[in-house]
Amino acid sequence: MTQKYTPPLRDQQFVLHELLKVMDTYQQMPAFKDVDADTMNQVLEESGKFCAEVLLPINQSGDAEGCTFDRDARTVKTPKGFKEAFDQFREAGWQGLALDPKYGGQGLPALLQIAFYEMQYSTNQAWSMYPGLTIGAYECLHVHGTEAQKSLYLPKLGSGEWTGTMCLTEPHCGTDLGMLRTKAEPQADGSYKITGAKIFISSGEHDMADNIVHLVLARLPDAPAGTKGISLFIVPKFLPVGEGESATVGARNGIYCGGIEHKMGIHGNSTCQMVLEGATGWLVGEPNKGLNAMFVMMNGARLGVGMQGLGLTEVAYQNAVAYAKDRIQSRSLTGPKATDKPADPIIVHPDVRKMLLTARAYAEAGRAFGYWVAMQQDIQFQHPDEDARKEAGDMMALMTPIVKAFMTDNGWTCASDCLQVFGGHGYIKEWGMEQIVRDARINMIYEGTNTIQSLDLIGRKVLMDNGAKLKKFGKMVTEFVETYGTKEQYAEFVNPLADIGDKVTKLTMELGMKAMGNADEVGAAAVSYLRVVGHLVYAYFWARMAVIALDKVNAEGDKVDPFYTAKLAVARFYFAKLLPETAGEIRKARAGSATLMALPEELF
Template sequence: MYRYCPPLRDQAFVLHELLGTADVLAALPCGADWDRATIDQTLAEAARFMAAELLPLNTIGDREGCSVVRDADGAPAGVRLPAGFAAAWQRYVAAGWPALGSDQALGGQGAPSVVAMAVYEYVNGCNPAWGMIPGAMRGAYRLLRAYGSPQQQRDYLTRIVSGEWTATMAITEPQCGSDLSLLRTRAEPRPDGSFAIHGSKLFITGGDHDMAANIVHLVLARLPDAPPGVGGISLFLVPRHLPDAGAPGGLAPAVNAMVATAVEHKMGLNGSPTCAMSFDGSIGWLVGQPHQGLRAMFVMINSARVAIGAQATGMGQAAHDSALAYARERLQMRVAGGPARPDLAADPIVLHADVRRMLLTQKAHVEAARMFTAWLALTLDIAETHPDAARRESADRTVALLTPVLKAFTAENATLVANLAIQVHGGHGYVRDHGVEQIVRDVRVAQIYDGTTAVQARDLLSRRVLADQGRGLKSFLSQVREDARPMEAFFREPLLALCDGLESLTADIAAAQDDMAGASGCDYLRALGHLVCGWLFARAARVAGHCLAEGRGDGFHRAKQATARFYVERLLPQAQAHIAVARSGVASLSALDERELFGESA
């Protein structure tokens, strides 16, 4: 059975005991209203709402999927979502959840990112396909808040904040995926200052659907005088329905010249409408400056990358909850030295050492992802709103450095965690009835969208580490070293060794004359991801130890210590293997011409 229990206890540990979130927020203008009680009440209500409204729709969404509705002539005329999805959206809007993380001045509730991400984790544990549209809307909100004109903010942003309208990120085209310099969509100026958008977009999440009155597409396109390459891309706001003050609801009833020509038949996330869109002279308006669209769009992309940490955590938790429940019920063979349960026909598989290894691997990765996401989201809150400019700048450097790591590392680990859920279920995991194969299918794409793992690795090395002369990395490494030095040797030694290893690997990559960065980037990223998580687990173990020593601790804290030690003993050593692989550079990849290496058959 697909199981998911919103992890309120662990969330409270991470936010309050580990990060002291309410105290950090108290120093920020965005956090004045978010004391511990308010955070806990919000999370408890979010857990209740998502479990009641979204969880029951998860399997339905997977089985039913989305479909293009056709008119009498067979032409595409909209997209239908799975049963119950639109009604759940209406209740989500009525309960005010879309507005949670938005500014109060825009009608939002002003929750800081760290709280919004915790809630988004629950959305994804309950129903990741449904969660795709609210995920995109958070990025659209952040983009339009930063770059939208006052009129765009008044007419569009407030409706995105309330959830009355949804939004999309329209970047990808058939020939243009990771390489945005290949983008072809055109924007032609119109006499009234608007633009006519022409082009085909692919894989657009929420490109069309029946759950909101309007959809605000944020579209990358080129102006006629655009220079080639990524420096010639502009951003446009293109609504599905144009404003019309005289029409009911203030919207023209006819659709702006655009159509969702197809809904992709995907491996997973079937309840999410991933649309091929045709913009056929659709009317839109420039957002920000001409040819500066990519910079603006990166606000949305980076928001999505942080949100993937929450998405991976939610889906990983569901995989772990499902596997654990099954492992406690399933009886097979006797444990070494057993029987452990002579009253039963065989011992529950949760007692076998190897099943315990799989469950602990899941638990460790999920808890690591939760800590990483919460800590980075809180750092983002500091970067955006701390009154001290130096604190903002330092936090901003950390966010810039670690956003690609959070995105790629947690997405890859969540796939591993989901795969382990199948392994724990044996053959019963491979068949549909238990629901865990859906998690593998749903989570896999997190390594692809919003930039593949290789794209994150390129971004990390070229823009966040090397271009910055390693300043962001150095400051993060000194934070880890400072924390690690007083720790017991079990945590201190591997963390310090990893800091040294990453530092010297960085120097080698910076000095390399060949494409060592390209050949080593993914291993570099994983090593850094392990360092972040190993460091956070070491801190978590220290906090748990204090609680136990002071008589405030319980079984939860003992489990936290055990999981931290498992991470350091069994998972963290992989980081040194990644460093060793990264050091091998391009040699084994480029020994032969690709035709000779792979043969001519393809």
């Protein structure tokens, strides 16, 4: 009873070419002048095949086997098939898909990388973290590394010959990195000796590549306290010999795996305790500015984690639909539907349909949203117009916490609902649903918990600039409403979008006023606020998709592609059954902090 997965190519193509019209945007960017729609579709098709044919078959077995730690050698062996899959991945050039051609990459849009991520995470989240973190390390060095560092490390990371990690968390501090204690002592040759301990380091030690390039946060001897005294260092597992692409690995460096974490999910990824014993490292960027440099990697990782939520939603949905169509139990409340069978398939039951449609609605909106954000990333870094780059950068900043938190919250809920569709069989290991649920749970925690993302959204991204970035997105919503709101056929989609837009504006102003008197009001409202803004974003994309689908249905009638009929039905479900969640979340956000803070600590 293996997990099933079919790459969602039809919906991906709809999002790229009909919703986002990506070629209109990419043809404005010299870096992508040779990219056309056929190329994008072919990349999606081939990457989907890799995920379905190579990654999916080792997903359940990798979960069952997990990683193995050799305490004497201080090495980690990944599950059977993981190294071989990575060899295929590397040989096909997938690691460098969207990376800089100057360092051996293919230079394709980041949007294609995000779409590939979605399919990787659907089929094997644990495996996919190894190359995913490598891209994060690459991007950090690409922005902040010296020319010598870039020429040495980027070709190796971009090819997958070496992999990368980020080493932030320490045993005594998680998100509060200002408390970290790892020390970096300067050496006469310009290097540093780094000593300390890190935990929860994904992909920290494994057998899939010749070298592992750790990006490590540490403190210089004279560093100021808190986050203003953090520097970033390259600390490779093996010290490089030579320069550039011809470099090889030399002596073992003083960074080791002290043990692996035994986790609830993602068993196939080695989550390591890393020990640094006078390890040799090299400064990245400026002293005491390491957190700024690391945020390049952290923000990229947050987008990736959002896609993990999407990928698991999609695969959970596909498996639950297949089961619901096949499993017969009870009769439809409106009379037998499968009269040739002793019972009806459970997909006839309203609540089963509700769970399936919830997953589908969140997956399709998440795909539209996630791909749009990825396109903003391409615009931010590649568009020739400075104003366009700035606008896209603002949208990236605003939307990153929503991608990470809203999509992973939904992923967890949908995975759990889809397990519920299986009934008792969902709780049994062989079907693979309980693995999806376990894997989905970590996504709400790492790369900044979803509460941290909520605080980031309301505090830094909205209130700190008096809502300037949010107003830019609001302008997009308003323009859409003004364009389609006067046409009666679109009212069922446009009116609720306009309504939630007005409510977000009022709620934001109200919370901003409260925050000036009591900062706890922000903490009390943040999670609900992010849910409400997340729904505003999804309502916007669902309204846009519904307009396209409705126009197709009206124009082509009975001859219309059923894809559009289905898209319209799911849009109507979203507005009727999911968007109303915002009413309760707005009430909770307005309820304030008093009831949360009233109970004395000793009475908990």
